Amino acid sequence: MKKEAMMKWMLILFFLATPLVGQEKYPGKYSFDVSYGYGTILRHNKNIAHLVIAHPQVITLGVNRKTFGEKPWQQSFNYPDWGLSFQFTDFRNEVLGKNFGILAHYNFYFLNRNVRLHLAQGISYNTHPFDLETNPKNNAFGSLLLSSTALGLYYDLPYLLDDFGLLFGISLYHHSNGSIKAPNTGTNILSFEMALSYNKSVQQENSFNSGEQEEVDRSVHWNVAVSGGFNSSDYLNLGTHPFAVVSGYADKRLGSISAVQLGAEIFFSEFLREEIRYVAAAFPKRGIDPDTDWKRVGIFAGHEFRIGDIGLPTQIGYYIYYPYTYESRVYLRVGGKYYFNHRWFTTLTIKAHAANAEAIEFGAGIRL
Incomplete structure (x- = not known):
């Protein structure tokens, strides 16, 4: 798609959606933006060099729900926004095709709310995944459905012309299927962004609340969690198989x-x-015993941001039992956690070795 056509569609989406946002029952609680990104695919893996032939373009339509300190976590995070992003990615490459995605996001603000940090996670549909007969060169996407992540940093000018504003910045977009189906090299796009925003002026009754913070239990708690899913080897035609992870950890x-x-x-x-x-069987010179144990044991340390009932964990781990060499001994995990109450929670995380995802993990656990 040509750049002029992308800009035309961005403007059409913006002006069609603006009246809808302006008619919300609670004016001032919602904002709207549509962004255009022009970027490049990063060569995080030498095996995707043949795919880096054009500059991808990204259109994102975002609907944001503002917060005003009704809950203590909103005050702690400087009154962030949350909402949905509708994302279209044109790789401008017939091998990769196009992505259509929907992502949940948070916007965090700094420096007198002029700097915006955008974090989003969701799912995308790819129009042209790997096929051994019709599309054998697409070793980035092995399936129609992909996990999509967006990380952006913007300078926000919200009221340049009445309720209309501009944003400028950079974003990183990641797409992969979490090794659910091979191949799964994935893509990382570094993009330069420009956005139009509609931000209804905050009414007096919507002023920020800076009440007292809630009490926090700072004692050490034990946690037990079980997660699982399906993933596949990097070698083709070995099938998709289930996996399980049993974790025990202390948190404070x-x-x-x-x-x-x-x-x-x-x-x-x-x-x-x-x-x-x-x-x-296929590479006897490597000297691999076919009866080698396929289980692994790891230790990990992590940090978790708490946004109300939502947790954002990041962990780094090391395999202490590692009988078969797969990727590296060091692994990473990022994702989300939802707390039903003070004890029970559910998780959705991505486990990776450097830039290579091993699995998307669905789990549940208890905090004792």
């Missing part, structure tokens, strides 16, 4: 918005069992 709240973690876990990844058997 540092305040109303953060906690630290330390724990251990065991991984049962059946795709590794199939990969070990395949490598032992």
Whole structure:
């Protein structure tokens, strides 16, 4: 799609949606923006060099719900926004096709609310994934559905012309299927962004609330969690297999918005069992025993931001039991957690080795 056409559609979406936002029952609680991004695919893996042939373009339509300190976490995070982003990515590459995505996001503000940090996570549909017969060059996307992540930093000018404003900045977009189906090299797009915003002037009754903070239990708590899903080997045609992870860890709240973690876990990844058997038979010179144990044990440390009932964990781990060499001993995990109450929670995380995702993990646990 040509740049002029992308800009035309961005303007059409903006002016069609603006009246709808302006007619909200509670004026001033919602804002709207539409952004255009022009970027490049980063060569995070040498195997995608043949895909870096054009500059991708991204259109994102965002609807934001403002916060005004009704809950203590909103005050702690300087009154962020939350909402939905509708994202269209044109890779300008017939091998990669196009992505259509919907993501949940948060916007955090700094420096007198002139700097915006945008974090989004969701799912995208790819129009042209890998196919051994019709699209064998697409080693980035092995499936129609992808996990999508967006990280952006913008300078925000909200009221340049009445309720209309501009944003300028940079974004990083990541798309992959979490190794649910091979191949899964994924893509990372670094994009320069420009956005139009509609931000209804805040009414007097919507002024920020800066009430008292809630009490926080800072004692150490033990947690037990079980997660699982499906993933596949990097070798083609080995199938998709289930996996399970059992984790135990201690956590300690540092305040109303953060906690630290330390724990251990065991991984049962059946795709590794199939990969070990395949490598032992196909590459005998490597000296791999087909009966090599496919389980792994890791220890990890982590941090978790708490946004009300939502947690945003980040962890780094190291395999202390590692009988088969897969990627590296160091692994990373990022994602989200939802607390039903003070004890029970559910998780959705991505586990990776550097820039290579191993799995999307769905889990649940209890905090004792």
